Amino acid sequence: MFDNLSEKLQALFKRLRGHGTLTEANIQEALREVRLALLEADVHYKVVKEFIESVKEKALGQEVLQSLTPGQQLLKVVHQELVRLMGEGERRLNLSGSPASLMLVGLQGSGKTTTAAKLAKWLRAQGKTVGMVPADVYRPAAIEQLEQLGRMLNVPVYKPAQGEDPVSISVKSQNWAREKGLQVLVLDTAGRLHIDEPLMEELRKIKVAVAPKEVLLVVDAMTGQDAVQIAQSFNEK
Incomplete structure (x- = not known):
């Protein structure tokens, strides 16, 4: 499941890196493909909806659209949101007690x-x-x-x-x-x-x-x- 999702996302961002600039239309199309890839990977539709909305909000900002490497910037946004979704903090096992x-x-x-x-x-x-x-x-x-x-x-x-x-x-x-x-x-x-x-x-x-x-x-x-x-x-x- 994760391998298939990874392959689809890599192919998508490889295409985006070929663009000198990105428009809102490019980003909307890319996010539709990300959404489809997540749904095909059996991610819950509510999680997908929240994820796409969060990425869209950040991706349509000036930092991405006016960047010299917009494809890389969009990839960075998606990566950051995936990390946030999966859990950013480290949680250690509670090993107190005997045993x-x-x-x-x-x-x-x-x-x-x-x-x-x-x-x-x-x-x-x-x-x-x-x-x-x-x-x-x-x-x-x-x-x-x-x-x-x-x-x-x-x-x-x-x-x-x-x-x-x-x-x-x-x-x-x-x-x-x-x-x-x-x-x-x-x-x-x-x-x-x-x-x-x-x-x-x-x-x-x-x-x-x-x-x-x-x-x-x-x-x-x-x-x-x-x-x-x-x-x-x-x-x-």
């Missing part, structure tokens, strides 16, 4: 287990002692997958008892982490639909019992605008 629990949630097949391993590797690179918790007892071989990733990364993985439920696993792993002196615990929960009330209730119980410092929603990059509804549903639950 600081990070709870990964999301739909089935969104990549939570591999994300848990990547997150653990990144945290280790930041100098943190990390452990991982397999709280997915439903997907076949989910626990074994996390254990294998733990061995590859040399990251300890909590070993649940046979038949232990996800809430109990999450709670007992806290004491395990303290005994091992781990600073951060990454909880890999089972994938679930946000309309599956019993499984969403399970997440609520884990959250109450463990009080994670962060609840991180893992979403497939191809999800598109449905990601907004998924995020809202998980947040409300």
Whole structure:
């Protein structure tokens, strides 16, 4: 999705750079193509409308129209607005507590287990002692997958008892982490639909019992605008 959007925007601005000057008509045409590219990339129409209006307001200013390099100036405006739209500030993870629990949630097949391993590797690179918790007892071989990733990364993985439920696993792993002196615990929960009330209730119980410092929603990059509804549903639950 992002590759396709990037290719279309690059082709558009390559054409604009060929113009010695830009008129309002040129800019209007360019913004129509940007709008179409965003909609084809499954960006929500309200977001697209706000984005185009903001770019248009800045692009039709004298700074762009009278610039010696108007194509570059327009590209700069679009880039600045994309950065603003995606989020300008840096937000750091809350790693306070002993241990600081990070709870990964999301739909089935969104990549939570591999994300848990990547997150653990990144945290280790930041100098943190990390452990991982397999709280997915439903997907076949989910626990074994996390254990294998733990061995590859040399990251300890909590070993649940046979038949232990996800809430109990999450709670007992806290004491395990303290005994091992781990600073951060990454909880890999089972994938679930946000309309599956019993499984969403399970997440609520884990959250109450463990009080994670962060609840991180893992979403497939191809999800598109449905990601907004998924995020809202998980947040409300």
